[in-house]
Each structure stands twice: as structure tokens, then as C-alpha cells.
Amino acid sequence: MEDNHIITLDHISKSFGDSLIVDDISLFIKKGEFVTFLGPSGCGKTTTLRMISGFEMPSKGRVLLNGKDVTNLPPYKRPINTVFQRYALFPHLDVYDNVAFGLKLKKVPVVIKKRNGKEVTKMKHLPAKVIDQKVARALKIVDLEDLEDRSIDTLSGGQQQRVAIARAIVNEPEILLLDEPLGALDLKMRKEMQLELKEMHKKLGITFIYVTHDQEEALTMSDTIVVMKSGVVQQIGTPTQIYNEPQNAFVADFIGESNIYSANMVDKRKVRFLNWTWDCVDDFEINENVDVVVRPEDVILMGPRTTNLIGTIKSKIFKGVHYEYTVIVGKSELQARDTRDLKVDSHVSIKIDPQNIQIMKKQYNINAFYDAYITKDNKVAMTDDEFECDLTQLLPGSKIDDDGYLVKNGVRYNLTDAPVAVEIEIKAIALSDDISASEVHGVIINSIWKGDYYQVLVRSSSEEDYIIDTQDSWNINDIVSIIVKKDDIKLRLKGDISKYEEDA
Numbered sequence: 001m002e003d004n005h006i007i008t009l010d011h012i013s014k015s016f017g018d019s020l021i022v023d024d025i026s027l028f029i030k031k032g033e034f035v036t037f038l039g040p041s042g043c044g045k046t047t048t049l050r051m052i053s054g055f056e057m058p059s060k061g062r063v064l065l066n067g068k069d070v071t072n073l074p075p076y077k078r079p080i081n082t083v084f085q086r087y088a089l090f091p092h093l094d095v096y097d098n099v100a101f102g103l104k105l106k107k108v109p110v111v112i113k114k115r116n117g118k119e120v121t122k123m124k125h126l127p128a129k130v131i132d133q134k135v136a137r138a139l140k141i142v143d144l145e146d147l148e149d150r151s152i153d154t155l156s157g158g159q160q161q162r163v164a165i166a167r168a169i170v171n172e173p174e175i176l177l178l179d180e181p182l183g184a185l186d187l188k189m190r191k192e193m194q195l196e197l198k199e200m201h202k203k204l205g206i207t208f209i210y211v212t213h214d215q216e217e218a219l220t221m222s223d224t225i226v227v228m229k230s231g232v233v234q235q236i237g238t239p240t241q242i243y244n245e246p247q248n249a250f251v252a253d254f255i256g257e258s259n260i261y262s263a264n265m266v267d268k269r270k271v272r273f274l275n276w277t278w279d280c281v282d283d284f285e286i287n288e289n290v291d292v293v294v295r296p297e298d299v300i301l302m303g304p305r306t307t308n309l310i311g312t313i314k315s316k317i318f319k320g321v322h323y324e325y326t327v328i329v330g331k332s333e334l335q336a337r338d339t340r341d342l343k344v345d346s347h348v349s350i351k352i353d354p355q356n357i358q359i360m361k362k363q364y365n366i367n368a369f370y371d372a373y374i375t376k377d378n379k380v381a382m383t384d385d386e387f388e389c390d391l392t393q394l395l396p397g398s399k400i401d402d403d404g405y406l407v408k409n410g411v412r413y414n415l416t417d418a419p420v421a422v423e424i425e426i427k428a429i430a431l432s433d434d435i436s437a438s439e440v441h442g443v444i445i446n447s448i449w450k451g452d453y454y455q456v457l458v459r460s461s462s463e464e465d466y467i468i469d470t471q472d473s474w475n476i477n478d479i480v481s482i483i484v485k486k487d488d489i490k491l492r493l494k495g496d497i498s499k500y501e502e503d504a
Ligand SMILES: Nc1ncnc2c1ncn2[C@@H]1O[C@H](COP(=O)(O)OP(=O)(O)O)[C@@H](O)[C@H]1O
Pocket: 016, 021, 039, 040, 041, 042, 043, 044, 045, 046, 047, 048
């Protein structure tokens, strides 16, 4: 262990009943760092944080603090404080008393010299003057020094959040944990508080461990980002590394707008996608199937005869400074960004610089589709492959009403055309030679014997690839139905569900 590692997670896992929620995480956090755990809701961020604070015991593995095993140390003995989204302030106490609350209860060992010369240690409350100084310092850091006497309910959401932070830092912890602390604030306030938290981190000089599902927030604030999915760490890196060099398609999709394609290494530093062979800078094995990601800002659109790869502009949206274009290239779509105002239906040449083609190892353990959307019949569509799915998974506690809208607490959501990412386990797909067994059909491209099962690659009529583990052997070029049960389709909405609220 290096001596600047304040926290080390050593192969920690956590199960609740039969569900494995955190799956073998190992990482370290450096002293003074601002680290963010980022991932979709339910991926195990809070559970991980609770194991660091001691409120949850790992099922397996160890938590080290400054190199010492603290796995069994109760929370109050760890130099760690947590700020939650729900501030849990005392409404009947003023700002000062809320911040001073813990300090007033606290007892510290004081050595007293008796008349006979013997020394005894007694537990004593902190002197009022010391409490005053500590509270004043904490309130200064959160910029609330003039509001000591105000009652909590006269404060704005942002101010209340600051009181909660002051209360957490008044004990001078070595580590501050922040679990989606800005989730309850509106967008403008959230942006302001992001910058302020960053300032506080600088002023305090302590370690911040932050949790959010908001990728922009993570990119703005962090020294290091830990991207999680389903209890597993996907990538650890600086914001720039995570953005520019995502290690897999999930990270690329989750972190920003991107074009993600299945591709093949056709030669040394040559990769084929969009029916075109591109120069690239990454070395992978020749013939290896890979995923590639290209950010829209890295797609260069030029006059129609500049390169031989031609696309047609299908649509455009003005974004204030630039336009976002959807370009049709063969059967695929390409998202591009350009400040020029180009005409819909016009032809463009397409260029991408080799260093802007990020190549990633293909993940064969899951079928992931990042450009899917919800149809008006509440199905999910990958290009033209439509499957029945369960929309209520996008909003826990919701239902589908008689008109087909998602509803919860009287609010209706219209998800038609909503972009989603889809995951289907490779064991969850069935194939049939009965053509009427599904509306989605494909052709067997490849079948590899893996020792005790076949791994089959099927390409659908809309050119989506599905990987399937099966006991059955299929012949190349067989036409099959692709069958997926409703409950085996896992959806993740891109963006916030509140966007889809329907006006009453
Ligand atoms: N005490 C618990 N008992 C059972 N399941 C739990 C418990 N705490 C969390 N979970 C489950 O663990 C999963 C991950 O939860 P959580 O760590 O809160 O995710 P995140 O903070 O990333 O949204 C969720 O499916 C949640 O329902």
C-alpha cells in the first residue's frame, strides 16, 4: 500500500439475500482526492458508500483506512461524515444549533492532574468557546456566517444543503461522503453548488467521495471518476480519460453523446465500420471484433466529393452554437456536430481523424444496444427490430394506464420515441426455425463451440447483431426467429424521466 491511500477497497462484495449488489470491487482513493462514483440508479453506489462509512458490512472483502483494516469498525469510530440528499436537519433548531448539535454531545478525553500529583483521564464536553470557534469556521467555509440565528425553514434549498455540509465538516472528518447531495435542487442551483462544493474541497483539503448518476456533474467536479454498472466497476480514470478513452461501449454511451458501432480489425491499425475501412491508432488483433466510439464533435462533414464515403443529412437540430446532424451512411446513422448550417437531404463527405476513433474490446457477456427507442405501442425498437418490453422498470412503482401511458402518483409520461439503452443477457435470447415464432428475424452469421455450449451470432434483417449462448447447433446462413421474453429486456432511459411528463 502507498501511504497516500486513505481508502482501499479490497475485493469487496455485498449481497442482499440472493442478489449480488456490489460485485468484487477493488480500488484505492488517495488522500485529498475528489472521487466520484458514477453510474445509473440502482448500480450499487450508495451501498458502496455505506460500506466505506461502516453503515453496511461487506459480505466479502476488506475496507482499509490509512492502511488499517476497518471492516469491523463501527461508523462512529471512523473519521468519516456523510452528507445526504435529504438533509435531515432539525427544523426546530436554528442554523447554529443544527451545526453545533453533534459537538455539544461529543465528549473528549481530558487529562486532569489531581492534588496528589496523579493524572486521571476524564471524558468531558467541549467548552462552549471551542464549539463556537468550530461552528464559526464551518459556517464560514459554506458561506453562511451571517445566518447563524436563522431558523431552518426560512432558508432556501441551497442554503439548507450548506447547513447540512457545515454539520458534516464541523467534526473535521478526514473524509466527507456525499450521496447525491444536490439531487433535490433545481438545475441552476445545482450548477452553482457544484462549483461551491469544488471550492470547499479545495479550502478543506480533505478527501471527498461523491456519488451521482449525473455524468455532467461527475465530469465537472471530480479528480477521479469510478464508473459503475450492476455492481461492477467499468472504468476508473480522470474525467478526460473517461470521456476521451472509454474502455467499453457502456462507458462511452453513459458519459456522453456518441456513435457506437460494431467493427472489425481488418488489418494492422485498420478498422472497418460504416462499410468503410478507417485508419486508427489502436493496435488490436487482426480480425478481432471490436466496438468503436466516435464523438459527434469529431465527425468532419465536407463537400460531397472530398472523400469517397458519402452520407445524406437526414435531420438537424440547432443547439445555440452548433447544429446536431443525423447523417445516413448506408444503413447506419451517424451523429455529427457542425457550426455550419447544412441542408437536410444534401450529400456530405465524411472524415474522422484516426486518433478520434476510440476502439474498445467487445463485450460478449451481454447484448447491448445503445440507440434503441420506445415505439408508440410501448415496444422497444433496435433499428426496426421491435420487442415487447416492460416500461414500468423505468420508474419504480409506476403502472401502464388504459391509454398505454406510464403513470405514477397521478403523473403521466409519454415515452413514445424516448431514446433508451437496452441490455439482453446472452442466455435470454432464444432462436427458432419457426418463422412465425417472432416478428424479428435474422440469419446465423457464426457459431462457435465453447466447450459446453455454442456462442451464436445472428444478424437481424435490420442489421443488428445478437449474441446467443445455446445448446443447439445452427448452420451458418440459417434463417431464424429471434425471441426475447418481455422481462428479459432491461431498459435504461437516456436523460431524466421528468422530460416525458405529459401536461394534464
Ligand atoms: N438493505 C437492502 N436490502 C435489500 N436490497 C437493497 C438494500 N439496499 C440496497 N438494495 C438494493 O441494492 C441495489 C443497489 O442499491 P443502491 O446501492 O442504493 O444503488 P444506487 O445508489 O447506485 O442507486 C438496488 O436494487 C436496491 O434495491
